[in-house]
Amino acid sequence: MTLTATTSHTVGPYYHIGLTWLNREDLTQAETLGQRVAITGQVVDGNGDFVNDAMLEIWQANAAGKYDHPEDDQAKALDPSFQGFGRVPVDAEGRFRFTTIKPGTVPGLKGATQAPHLVVLVFARGLVKHLLTRIYFDGEPANAADPLLACVPAERRSTLLAKADADGTYQWNVILQGTEAETVFFDY
Amino acid sequence: MNDKPGYRRPQAGTQPDYLHPAYKSTNTRSPSKPLVFLPHSLSEITGPTIGAESLHEGDNDLTAQHAGEPQGERIIIHGRVLDENGLPVPGILVEIWQANAAGRYNHDRDLHDAPLDPNFTGTGRTVTDADGWYQFQTIRPGAYPWGNHDNAWRPAHIHFSLFGPSVLTRLVTQMYFPGDPLLAYDPIYNCVPDTRAKERLIASFDLDKTIPSYALGYRWDIVLRGRDATPMEK
Numbered sequence: 117m118t119l120t121a122t123t124s125h126t127v128g129p130y131y132h133i134g135l136t137w138l139n140r141e142d143l144t145q146a147e148t149l150g151q152r153v154a155i156t157g158q159v160v161d162g163n164g165d166f167v168n169d170a171m172l173e174i175w176q177a178n179a180a181g182k183y184d185h186p187e188d189d190q191a192k193a194l195d196p197s198f199q200g201f202g203r204v205p206v207d208a209e210g211r212f213r214f215t216t217i218k219p220g221t222v223p224g225l226k227g228a229t230q231a232p233h234l235v236v237l238v239f240a241r242g243l244v245k246h247l248l249t250r251i252y253f254d255g256e257p258a259n260a261a262d263p264l265l266a267c268v269p270a271e272r273r274s275t276l277l278a279k280a281d282a283d284g285t286y287q288w289n290v291i292l293q294g295t296e297a298e299t300v301f302f303d304y
Numbered sequence: 305m306n307d308k309p310g311y312r313r314p315q316a317g318t319q320p321d322y323l324h325p326a327y328k329s330t331n332t333r334s335p336s337k338p339l340v341f342l343p344h345s346l347s348e349i350t351g352p353t354i355g356a357e358s359l360h361e362g363d364n365d366l367t368a369q370h371a372g373e374p375q376g377e378r379i380i381i382h383g384r385v386l387d388e389n390g391l392p393v394p395g396i397l398v399e400i401w402q403a404n405a406a407g408r409y410n411h412d413r414d415l416h417d418a419p420l421d422p423n424f425t426g427t428g429r430t431v432t433d434a435d436g437w438y439q440f441q442t443i444r445p446g447a448y449p450w451g452n453h454d455n456a457w458r459p460a461h462i463h464f465s466l467f468g469p470s471v472l473t474r475l476v477t478q479m480y481f482p483g484d485p486l487l488a489y490d491p492i493y494n495c496v497p498d499t500r501a502k503e504r505l506i507a508s509f510d511l512d513k514t515i516p517s518y519a520l521g522y523r524w525d526i527v528l529r530g531r532d533a534t535p536m537e538k
Contacts, residue, residue, distance in 0.1 A: 230345065
């Protein structure tokens with residue numbers, strides 16, 4: 117039997133009513149293994165205006181590069197204090213901030229190794245279907261061999277890199293639309 | 305090690321393009337550059353598994369969250385969550401939110417001149433059972449005006465959010481009611497060209513689920529993406 121997947125629609129401007137109960141802006145617990153990272157930024161539209169009704173969802177592996185999911189059958193340890201899911205709303209000026217750990221490398225297709233990365237889903241009024249992008253870490257040596265970064269035009273790769281500022285906080289923005297700095301989004 | 309199967313790509317005309325000019329907000333929020341094709345790796349065939357441990361008794365009854373009963377027409381919405389291969393999707397989180405019977409959201413940004421209902425918040429959640437079934441009790445939401453174009457009204461709808469077994473099955477959508485004259489004018493409902501895909505967003509009246517002298521029943525099934533039979537690349 118073949119069915120057709122249900123059509124996606126926007127979350128609209130009032131998603132908070134139904135979704136904020138599951139907000140997780142700190143993915144870690146005290147016992148969670150790995151290097152803490154704070155990631156902050158802003159969601160911006162094609163006019164350069166901030167988007168004050170967006171929401172991000174994060175999915176990532178633990179510090180060992182293991183996903184808390186039955187499809188991950190790698191011989192790596194789960195971290196019982198890390199599930200790898202975040203739900204992060206933006207504030208009145210489109211800003212978000214969340215705390216997590218830097219994930220380990222994970223396998224890619226055909227034997228490749230993927231550099232440490234977070235999968236990010238972007239929801240908002242005006243997005244009839246959520247966007248999918250990734251956060252990589254600027255300066256990470258494994259980025260050079262990452263198979264997905266290699267598929268991204270070189271001049272656009274920097275939109276996927278979170279960059280550490282002077283106090284170690286990583287900066288990463290979501291530019292929904294723009295002539296130059298538009299964030300790379302993936303056809304998933 | 306062979307790669308595991310990815311998920312089926314969307315069937316033509318059944319999923320919206322990001323730019324849909326009739327829905328004004330898409331004009332400044334849709335990407336203008338080409339999307340980069342994403343092969344489905346372990347990062348995407350896995351996903352958050354949030355389920356029953358997060359829920360409380362009564363989370364799926366939106367009519368029983370306050371001291372009194374909400375205004376409006378009491379309804380039962382139920383249905384089955386399947387994947388494109390026709391298999392039930394058990395144990396996944398289903399979240400809903402909606403306007404009240406007067407068409408007003410319990411949200412500080414909703415400025416529609418219609419009354420709030422102190423007995424209605426408009427949020428619910430549940431987890432599908434072993435055969436993929438879900439059920440909510442709520443009230444039928446009202447239509448409401450919005451600023452998209454002159455005399456624009458959203459048809460009555462309930463927002464649904466589902467996780468499914470992977471990142472790729474994540475779905476946020478809206479359920480509509482049969483016979484609503486506003487559907488023909490709504491740019492969100494009409495954001496895909498495929499007529500059958502649109503019509504599958506409309507629940508059907510379900511007399512068998514209707515509780516005599518109490519609540520009308522509606523049935524709405526949801527289909528999440530399904531796995532490819534074999535890996536696309538080996």
